[in-house]
Amino acid sequence: MRIFIISTGLVTSLVHAHAPSSAHVSTEITAAAAFTWRSGESLSRDEYWLPEGFLLGGEAMPYEKGATLDDFQLLASKNLNDAYFVRGKLSGHNHSGENTLEVENLWLGKSWQRQNQIWLIEVGKMATEVTETANFHSSDDDFSQAHLLSDFFFGRHFDDTGLRVTWQQGDSTVGIEVFSGENYPASRGEYSQSIYFKKNTYLLGAQLDLGLFAMISQAERRADERYSAHNHNNAEQQPDQVFFTGDSKIWGSYVALYYQINHWQFGLGGEMILLDNSGQVNQTTQSANIDSEQTGIRLTGKLGYHAHEVLFDYQKVAIENKFSKTSSSFLTSANLFNQGFEPERVRMSWLYHLNEHILLRSEWSREALTAAMAKQNHIGFGLRWRYTLYSAH
Secondary structure, eight states, rough: OOOOOOOSGGGGGGGOOHHHHHHHOOEEEEEEEEEEESSSSSSSSTTTTOOTOOOOOOTTTOOOOOEEEEEEEEEEEEETTTEEEEEEEEEEEEETEEEEEEEEEEEEEEEEEEEEEEEEEEEEEEOOOSSSSBBOOOTSSSSOOOOOOHHHHSSSSSEEEEEEEEEETTTTEEEEEOSSOOTTSOOTTTTTEEEEEEEEEETTTEEEEEEEEEEEEEEEEEEEOOTTHHHOOOSSOOOOOOOOEEEEEEEEEEEEEEEEEEEEEEEEEEEEEEEEEEEEEESSEEEEEEEEEEEEEEEEEEEEEETTTEEEEEEEEEEEEEEEEEHHHHHTTOOOOOTTTOOOEEEEEEEESSSEEEEEEEEEEEOOOOOOOOEEEEEEEEEEEEEEEOOOO
């Protein structure tokens, strides 16, 4: 079974137009935040989110009941005489009621133009540009909860130290990235490499955005550090670690179509990804060779009128694991038997743009995140806030 992801998050969020020119980077400081009240929680605080058969990592955590500050961001950019630019992001994310503050991104960029072609080199700690799915923030998205696909394939946030080279001609962009391996699905010092293609154009009066990408990451005894990195859980004993050594290969594509007529907006989109894990999993004294193909799908649609937007979102993830040189007792203790379980979530969201800075958000979701969990319904109410604190223009 192959892995497909389909996404359209406020369909316009799949407008991945990244103009690679330092002359287009303005000097400004912007703040953003998201607050949400939820009627229920995916798991109780004394449970660990360990979906059967899957290897997770990064910051892929379920959300809690009640009111939370989902995340906040302070973004800054400085254009230095159109010669080069520096960008940074200070951010905080909610983890079981606790907010951690960190320098999420800090990088430099330099561009130059040859005829109608633009080249850009960027270096530092930055987010991958392969797809918006790889970097979820509630204060940027139409939904308050991270997409299952962001969690299962990129650990919710893919930020790493590395180098990116981008070429743009007209409405087409090609980029190559090399990262040091500090982010899931790689391990520190083992590297991730990616390549992507994007096209932002118009079709019969509608905005059309297309993208293709591939990423390969290497891991050496990669551990699931979601619960050891932070005090996320009230349970006294953490689950035994399962280490992965091998390669994680990702291929993906996305498409988004956006159309506006008078005060009406319509949008549809999709994103597909294939993830192959090939290597070995082990605990202290036992191991298994693993070859897995993970599959996910996300579909989203949008209808908007004036300041109102209604969005639909469907997500599903599946996996097929093949093991050799192991025992059934190890696979059971390591929670690697999947037995056909497929995490799934369906959501609807109503957004109201109160003004240019504040967006009100109401949402409903129905999900099943582990095989033992019955499908649950949740509702949520909250807001997104974004404000430019300083601009040189």
